[in-house]
Amino acid sequence: MNRKITIVLLVIATLAISFAAMKGLSSLKESPKKNLDKKKLPLVKVEAVKYNEISSPIVEKGRLASNLEVNLSSEVAGRIVEAGVPLKVGQKFKKGQLLIRIYEEDAKMDLRALKSRFLNKLAENLPDIKVDYADNFEAWMNFFNAINLEESIPELPKVKSDQEKVFMASRNILGDYYAIKSAEVKFDKRKIYAPFDGSYAEVNTQIGSVAGMGTKLAGIIESNNLELQVPIESKEISWLSLNEKVDILDSDGEVIFTGKLVRKSDFVDEGTQSISVFIKLEKTNGNELYQGQFLTARFNGKKIANAMEIPRNAVFSSNKVFVVEGGILKEKEIKVIKRNENTLVFNGLKEGEMLVVEPPVKATENMQVQIKK
Structure with missing residues (x-):
């Protein structure tokens, strides 16, 4: 009995010593450090506001057409x-x-017949002309001899008196002459x-x-007189001036031709709400141009003084931007001068203000941010 009690006590003692040892070892472990990193703030890219004179080109595609x-x-x-x-x-x-040539043999024969009849009539009247209008007979005789059935009829002699004029009209010499002239004009129209x-x-x-x-x-x-017709948004037409130089670009943006703005339409296309402008190509560098070909035109536009250019995605609600003041986002309004495809030209902020050009997602006023270095 005593032996059993002794064994039980030894087991209990062994367990107690083991538990105490485990507690001691666990107390030697270091406590895990608390996460002391602060929550990261959104990063924003900023630019200091600074105004300069800006050249803001307009780039649009157009179609070549013959002038x-x-x-x-x-x-x-x-x-x-x-x-x-x-x-x-x-x-x-x-x-x-x-x-183009229209078959003319039948018309040629008709014209010869008219001239033959006219010669016959003139021959019948030459004796009367010689008697009554002797001072002008030589001119009429020379006219008669000059008529060639294969050539255009020569000019009529100048009539020297009213009586002579009445005589020619009464014999229908004038009428027959101008009938021949009309037939000759029609005959010439058979060839284009x-x-x-x-x-x-x-x-x-x-x-x-x-x-x-x-x-x-x-x-x-x-084919040697082509113009580039380019549609321009009506709100941008005021930036273009007649006779200004225009660069013509290829698909890689390289200048291949130069031109001059020669005309601006005075109406707006109802479908596109654009106004067509026309560029006369001046220097072609020997490159071939084709009717209907599409090319890109770059207009220099006007110089804009006291302005700054920023990405369009930096602007929201049409004319608002964020600036950073003491690590806090603040909304401010700007004056938009010109909108380009990817950028925007403005003023209205104080120089030196830190303008956000890449706003964070879901940016709001008074949001704490960090400026991207």
């Missing part, structure tokens, strides 16, 4: 025959080349010549087709 476009139409009826320059869209031609160096932009007929009077046959453009 001279002409529709070719027929003033006489007839079949279209080969003229030398193919009737094809894009076909180039030189000034003075024959573009190029008024400038250019190319076909539109073709509505072909060789062998019959042209009617007033029919539009083709549209031509002067």
